[in-house]
Amino acid sequence: MSLIGAPVRRVEDARFLTGRGRYVADMTLSRMLHVAFLRSPYAHARIASIDTRRARELPGVAACVTGDELASCARPIRAESKMAGYRATEFPALARGKVRFAGEAVAAVLAESRYAAEDALEAIDVRYETLPVIATPEAAMAGDATLVHEAAGSNVLLSRAFVQGDAEAAIARAPVVVGGRFRFHRHAGVTLENRACLADWDAGARELTLWSSTQVPGLLRETLADLLDLPAHRLRVVAPDVGGGFGVKSALYPEEVAVCALARLAGRPAKWVGDRREDLLTSTQAWDETIEVELAVHADGTISALRARVVADVGAYSIHPWTASIEVIQVISFLPGPYRVPHYRGEGWGVATNKAPMGPYRGVGRPVSTFVTEALMDRAARRLGIDPVELRLRNLLRPDELPYRSPSGVVWDSGSFVESLERARDVAEYERVRAEQRRGRDAGRYVGIGVACYVELTGVGSAIPASPGAAINTGTEGATVRVDPGGTVTASFGLACHGQGHETTLAQVVAEELGARLEDVRVIHGDTAAGPAGTGTYASRSAVIGGGAAMLAARALREKALAIAAHLLEVAAGDLTLADGRATVRGAPDRTLTLREIARAAYAGAKRLPKGMEPGLEATRFYDPYFGTASNATHVAVVEVDPETCAVVVRRFVVVEDCGRIINPLIVEGQAIGGTAQGIGAALLEEIVYGDDGQLLTGSLLDYLVPTAAEVPAIEVVHLERPSPTTLGGFKGVGEGGTIGAPAAVANAIADALAPLGVEISELPVTPERLFRLISPGGRPLR
Amino acid sequence: MRDPVTVRLRVNGVECQGRCEPRKLLVDFLREDLGLTGTHVGCEHGICGACTILFNGEAARSCIMLAVQADGAEILTVEGLMQNGKLHPLQEAFREHHGLQCGFCTPGMLITALDLLQTNPSPTEGEIREGISAVLCRCTGYHGILKAVEAAARTMREA
Numbered sequence: 009m010s011l012i013g014a015p016v017r018r019v020e021d022a023r024f025l026t027g028r029g030r031y032v033a034d035m036t037l038s039r040m041l042h043v044a045f046l047r048s049p050y051a052h053a054r055i056a057s058i059d060t061r062r063a064r065e066l067p068g069v070a071a072c073v074t075g076d077e078l079a080s081c082a083r084p085i086r087a088e089s090k091m092a093g094y095r096a097t098e099f100p101a102l103a104r105g106k107v108r109f110a111g112e113a114v115a116a117v118l119a120e121s122r123y124a125a126e127d128a129l130e131a132i133d134v135r136y137e138t139l140p141v142i143a144t145p146e147a148a149m150a151g152d153a154t155l156v157h158e159a160a161g162s163n164v165l166l167s168r169a170f171v172q173g174d175a176e177a178a179i180a181r182a183p184v185v186v187g188g189r190f191r192f193h194r195h196a197g198v199t200l201e202n203r204a205c206l207a208d209w210d211a212g213a214r215e216l217t218l219w220s221s222t223q224v225p226g227l228l229r230e231t232l233a234d235l236l237d238l239p240a241h242r243l244r245v246v247a248p249d250v251g252g253g254f255g256v257k258s259a260l261y262p263e264e265v266a267v268c269a270l271a272r273l274a275g276r277p278a279k280w281v282g283d284r285r286e287d288l289l290t291s292t293q294a295w296d297e298t299i300e301v302e303l304a305v306h307a308d309g310t311i312s313a314l315r316a317r318v319v320a321d322v323g324a325y326s327i328h329p330w331t332a333s334i335e336v337i338q339v340i341s342f343l344p345g346p347y348r349v350p351h352y353r354g355e356g357w358g359v360a361t362n363k364a365p366m367g368p369y370r371g372v373g374r375p376v377s378t379f380v381t382e383a384l385m386d387r388a389a390r391r392l393g394i395d396p397v398e399l400r401l402r403n404l405l406r407p408d409e410l411p412y413r414s415p416s417g418v419v420w421d422s423g424s425f426v427e428s429l430e431r432a433r434d435v436a437e438y439e440r441v442r443a444e445q446r447r448g449r450d451a452g453r454y455v456g457i458g459v460a461c462y463v464e465l466t467g468v469g470s471a472i473p474a475s476p477g478a479a480i481n482t483g484t485e486g487a488t489v490r491v492d493p494g495g496t497v498t499a500s501f502g503l504a505c506h507g508q509g510h511e512t513t514l515a516q517v518v519a520e521e522l523g524a525r526l527e528d529v530r531v532i533h534g535d536t537a538a539g540p541a542g543t544g545t546y547a548s549r550s551a552v553i554g555g556g557a558a559m560l561a562a563r564a565l566r567e568k569a570l571a572i573a574a575h576l577l578e579v580a581a582g583d584l585t586l587a588d589g590r591a592t593v594r595g596a597p598d599r600t601l602t603l604r605e606i607a608r609a610a611y612a613g614a615k616r617l618p619k620g621m622e623p624g625l626e627a628t629r630f631y632d633p634y635f636g637t638a639s640n641a642t643h644v645a646v647v648e649v650d651p652e653t654c655a656v657v658v659r660r661f662v663v664v665e666d667c668g669r670i671i672n673p674l675i676v677e678g679q680a681i682g683g684t685a686q687g688i689g690a691a692l693l694e695e696i697v698y699g700d701d702g703q704l705l706t707g708s709l710l711d712y713l714v715p716t717a718a719e720v721p722a723i724e725v726v727h728l729e730r731p732s733p734t735t736l737g738g739f740k741g742v743g744e745g746g747t748i749g750a751p752a753a754v755a756n757a758i759a760d761a762l763a764p765l766g767v768e769i770s771e772l773p774v775t776p777e778r779l780f781r782l783i784s785p786g787g788r789p790l791r
Numbered sequence: 792m793r794d795p796v797t798v799r800l801r802v803n804g805v806e807c808q809g810r811c812e813p814r815k816l817l818v819d820f821l822r823e824d825l826g827l828t829g830t831h832v833g834c835e836h837g838i839c840g841a842c843t844i845l846f847n848g849e850a851a852r853s854c855i856m857l858a859v860q861a862d863g864a865e866i867l868t869v870e871g872l873m874q875n876g877k878l879h880p881l882q883e884a885f886r887e888h889h890g891l892q893c894g895f896c897t898p899g900m901l902i903t904a905l906d907l908l909q910t911n912p913s914p915t916e917g918e919i920r921e922g923i924s925a926v927l928c929r930c931t932g933y934h935g936i937l938k939a940v941e942a943a944a945r946t947m948r949e950a
Contacts, residue, residue, distance in 0.1 A: 017886055017887065018886070018889070020894070021885070021886040021891060021894075022886070023894075024891055024894030024897050025869075025872075025878065025882040025886060025891070025894075025901070026829070026869065026872070026873055026878075026882065027827070027828070027829020027830070027868065027869035027870040027872075027898055029895075029897075030828075031828075031831070031895065033822075033828075033832065034822070034828035036823075123812065123814065123815070198927075198929055199893075199895075199929060200831075200833050200841055200893065200895040200896050200927065200929050200930075201833070201893070201895045202832075202833070249893075250893065251831070251893045251894065251895030252892075252893040252895060252929050252930055254929070281832075283832075283834075283835050284833065284834040284839075506893055507892035507893030507894070507930045508892070509892070674889045675889070677934075678889050678892060678930075678931060678932075678934075678935060681932035681935075682892065682929075682930045682931050682932045683932075684932060685931075685932030685933070686929070708834070708836055709834050709836065709838035709839055709927070710836070710838060714927050714929065716923075716924035716925075716927060716933075717919075717920040717921075717923045717924045717928075717933040717936070718920050718921055718924040720932050720933050720934075723932060723934060746932075
């Protein structure tokens with residue numbers, strides 16, 4: 009049986025289950041100092057003065073540093089992009105001149121303990137002169153608006169449009185046009201591990217090591233080298249065990265720059281471990297878009313045109329490397345979904361406000377675009393009296409239409425769009441639920457069924473960057489696979505795992521392709537000193553690109569191992585098999601060499617090797633899938649709404665997903681269910697709220713509600729497993745998809761349940777309060 | 792700040808003592824003074840449950856207790872689950888049923904599940920959901936955890 013596709017139990021679990029995981033917060037270095045940041049209480053203010061004298065004198069305090077002091081040893085992060093019309097901004101490690109969001113760091117204390125460091129924060133005197141707070145994109149775009157970044161010259165940091173055909177004319181001609189104004193509120197990723205970093209400066213060797221809770225150690229190394237004026241080979245970045253990422257840990261953060269600079273200034277290791285309040289205040293947030301949109305359909309339900317104007321609140325800073333564009337560009341790129349859309353115009357604006365920066369979060373833009381498009385599909389279906397599944401079937405791209413170039417220029421290489429919808433309809437017993445719904449309505453019960461179809465670009469190669477124009481190469485990854493002299497295998501990657509189980513899945517790929525035993529393969533990741541050059545793990549890329557690189561490297565080794573074995577056994581390489589760590593002559597099972605024996609020969613040198621063969625048994629290969637590949641799924645939610653309490657219960661949830669060839673079904677299911685749970689949270693519970701004064705009102709987990717086991721329903725996952733025709737191994741990415749489909753499916757199910765009341769869901773999350781206002785605009789309960 | 796005080800307690804069956812400021816959180820004491828970093832800090836306000844330990848036999852959140860409150864107490868942390876080199880049935884079941892991904896909530900989840908099964912050896916699915924709703928997991932959607940707790944309950948009943 010192939011190891012690729014086997015439900016192998018994870019090798020990383022043993023350390024996590026026994027308390028031996030090693031996260032940044034767990035690490036201690038001798039002479040280590042603890043960092044605490046003083047954070048701005050105001051959303052927008054000029055810093056008139058900072059006096060750190062009292063703080064410096066407190067017991068246990070080693071240093072207290074302001075933005076001006078830090079500026080001499082760390083350049084500000086500058087989020088550059090080649091995108092036309094984009095205005096780059098700078099994000100200093102500690103604020104200089106003014107603060108742009110509540111929670112921005114203005115000073116740092118280094119002390120013998122975190123307790124002492126926090127004591128010292130209270131002794132720093134900062135005088136602020138408050139500035140008008142830009143609390144919304146509308147206010148930011150007003151003619152006389154105060155600028156968040158004076159140097160940018162505008163609060164509109166970017167604008168972009170994708171156009172195909174003539175959407176205006178098609179909408180004017182169409183018999184049916186549905187549309188509206190949609191809103192998906194601000195969201196937080198809430199990794200269970202808060203962000204943390206630890207830097208160690210070796211003044212003698214002039215070398216810096218940064219351990220960080222990051223998804224992108226390779227990217228950090230390259231960028232920090234520039235910001236700190238250190239050659240990159242003197243900088244090592246390690247992502248040890250990382251407690252969840254979801255995109256939130258895929259940017260370079262000011263704290264990472266500051267901690268490096270502070271360690272260098274103090275000549276002692278410096279560690280910062282963010283607390284939850286700091287996480288909710290300062291980690292990148294997601295979505296926060298308003299979408300004005302129209303969908304035009306013909307009388308038979310086929311789509312004629314889609315037009316959208318999307319305004320994104322990108323917060324106070326554009327982040328490196330993704331810039332402020334990452335969310336809104338994805339929304340306008342993917343609004344057409346897996347459908348035939350002849351005419352399209354999608355325009356997007358990214359607008360700066362005095363809030364935490366916007367960044368990528370699981371799904372990036374597509375949870376928003378899918379919510380909007382799928383809601384419009386249901387509205388069109390209702391208007392035409394066509395069943396929503398049937399309407400989708402009339403518009404979904406069929407296999408014979410692929411590859412297909414979408415209106416925004418994305419190429420869908422393949423897809424099982426129709427098949428996944430039909431399968432989901434059947435698995436969810438769609439007709440039976442409809443019958444139950446009719447009976448329930450007669451009894452005053454509100455049951456609804458919601459469908460959402462999506463396609464996502466995963467494993468993006470160099471042709472279409474994950475973030476157009478951004479200063480990062482997202483299209484390649486490498487793998488170094490070595491058969492150790494003792495016959496075991498070490499495979500190292502530039503990827504960085506934060507829960508995906510790469511130590512298991514990539515070992516499966518290497519073992520299968522090389523012919524090694526699984527237990528003999530060890531995967532190393534997340535350390536720029538250990539693996540080939542790479543950026544990290546994000547954008548559902550690791551199985552596709554890292555897996556592809558692993559295949560190429562393992563195949564090269566297999567070929568060499570077979571050549572060595574053939575030489576030693578005096579047979580032709582073609583007469584040998586290599587499996588389970590053993591090369592064997594076909595038909596002669598006693599003529600065999602273990603990988604250990606082959607490795608010994610390889611490292612012994614020319615004497616035991618075929619003439620001219622280089623010694624050693626190690627290969628590094630890089631992989632670029634060029635376009636990337638399409639993953640797709642259909643989500644079906646069955647909900648019941650209690651019109652009195654406005655509680656929504658998700659009674660059933662079905663996911664029919666296609667992530668191509670599956671490496672490990674346990675892990676694919678875990679990703680699909682985990683992503684879906686986050687999507688359900690986004691639909692019903694999770695919302696970052698700011699006051700008009702720019703103060704975060706959801707600064708604890710009492711206020712920002714993450715779903716618990718009591719809210720997440722059983723989620724049934726069906727795998728279609730249609731291999732990608734364009735990627736090595738046939739793999740497609742699966743990390744994000746769950747979060748893309750779920751909000752739309754839940755929103756559509758609620759709207760379906762409440763269709764008799766004429767309720768439409770245009771705003772997420774659907775909190776009980778919002779639902780109450782929708783059900784009873786006059787403020788009176790329904791019954 | 793006050794002068795350090797001595798805290799004596801029994802952790803994972805071993806008598807321990809340390810000196811810390813009276814304001815020191817129990818979780819920080821376990822992690823920094825005793826070196827038991829398996830217990831994690833996720834929120835410091837008693838919501839996420841990552842820091843859950845058994846305190847005199849009952850689940851408690853070590854991020855909202857002071858170390859001095861634990862003087863004389865008997866504590867179990869994730870490091871104490873494994874006995875004689877053998878994984879606890881809950882640990883085995885979490886591995887078997889993919890009940891963890893990033894591993895950060897796992898120590899608190901294991902201890903919370905242990906507390907649940909000690910008081911209710913045969914929980915229904917609803918009771919497991921309610922029991923483990925004391926701990927947030929952001930990765931798994933709880934599916935693997937539910938299956939793991941069900942399986943561990945069976946194993947522990949049969950043992």
